[in-house]
Amino acid sequence: MTTRLEEQIRADIVEAGRRLYARAYVASNDGNISARLDEARLITTPKSVSKGFMTPDMMVIVDYTGKKIAGDRDPSSELPMHLEIYRNRPDVNAVVHAHPPLATGFAVAGIPLTRAVLAEVITTLGSIPIAAYGTPSTSELPEAVRKYIKAHDAMLLANHGAVTCGPDVMAAYYKMETIEHFAKISLVARLLGREHLISREEVERLQGLRGVYGIAAPAPLCADPAEAAAGDQVACQVLEAPSSPSERLVPASTDGEIRLTYGELTALIADAVSHLKD
Numbered sequence: 001m002t003t004r005l006e007e008q009i010r011a012d013i014v015e016a017g018r019r020l021y022a023r024a025y026v027a028s029n030d031g032n033i034s035a036r037l038d039e040a041r042l043i044t045t046p047k048s049v050s051k052g053f054m055t056p057d058m059m060v061i062v063d064y065t066g067k068k069i070a071g072d073r074d075p076s077s078e079l080p081m082h083l084e085i086y087r088n089r090p091d092v093n094a095v096v097h098a099h100p101p102l103a104t105g106f107a108v109a110g111i112p113l114t115r116a117v118l119a120e121v122i123t124t125l126g127s128i129p130i131a132a133y134g135t136p137s138t139s140e141l142p143e144a145v146r147k148y149i150k151a152h153d154a155m156l157l158a159n160h161g162a163v164t165c166g167p168d169v170m171a172a173y174y175k176m177e178t179i180e181h182f183a184k185i186s187l188v189a190r191l192l193g194r195e196h197l198i199s200r201e202e203v204e205r206l207q208g209l210r211g212v213y214g215i216a217a218p219a220p221l222c223a224d225p226a227e228a229a230a231g232d233q234v235a236c237q238v239l240e241a242p243s244s245p246s247e248r249l250v251p252a253s254t255d256g257e258i259r260l261t262y263g264e265l266t267a268l269i270a271d272a273v274s275h276l277k278d
């Protein structure tokens with residue numbers, strides 16, 4: 001018998017899938033969504049189906065080892081990644097995986113979304129790291145996700161896509177929207193040639209507001225970024241937010257990088273060459 005709760009979860013998965021496809025966060029039959037039904041069962045999207053055109057009866061029910069319990073179809077080969085997240089996060093009731101193109105572009109470039117630039121992202125997600133590349137459908141992907149999942153609700157998957165989790169299906173879905181929106185804004189700021197970062201003091205103030213909005217944050221900021229590199233599971237978040245007690249916004253460090261246009265560079269070379277001849 002299907003309970004009201006299960007009916008609601010099935011409907012939410014259909015709706016989240018429809019939005020993933022409508023916003024082009026997935027192509028073809030990509031992506032997958034899952035949710036806890038109870039302590040013994042999960043419900044998940046079927047493989048080889050467009051997530052934009054699912055119906056509630058298409059879902060697959062599996063146990064926490066991934067074994068199918070009910071459903072006419074089979075679960076995705078990426079289900080082990082979902083199982084790993086549930087094992088590590090008792091507070092998580094839903095997982096969404098997709099390939100949103102801008103966020104995935106950052107994942108392909110190996111650039112994590114860890115700069116403190118948007119107040120709302122700092123409050124809701126903190127930082128978005130990149131889990132190492134793993135061959136899809138092997139145990140490599142769950143292992144890569146395991147490293148970050150205790151401290152992050154959202155992460156990029158190197159050369160693959162992104163994964164988010166939350167207390168329910170729509171909450172996990174909205175985090176996917178936040179990642180892609182953040183990636184789009186970050187790309188524009190970088191194309192424009194500069195980013196102003198939010199200072200560490202302001203980041204702490206923003207994260208202090210989480211209680212006011214009822215946002216459960218998975219982990220605090222790392223006091224030292226080296227903390228995150230040590231150990232096989234990260235327990236804190238790395239966020240690029242330079243300390244500046246007097247300023248709330250500070251220019252991004254350029255690491256000594258100098259940007260010149262082609263014309264400026266050729267003029268400099270011509271000038272240097274002419275001095276050599278003298």
Ligand SMILES: [Zn+2]
Nearest residue numbers: 031078098161
């Ligand atoms: Zn995928």
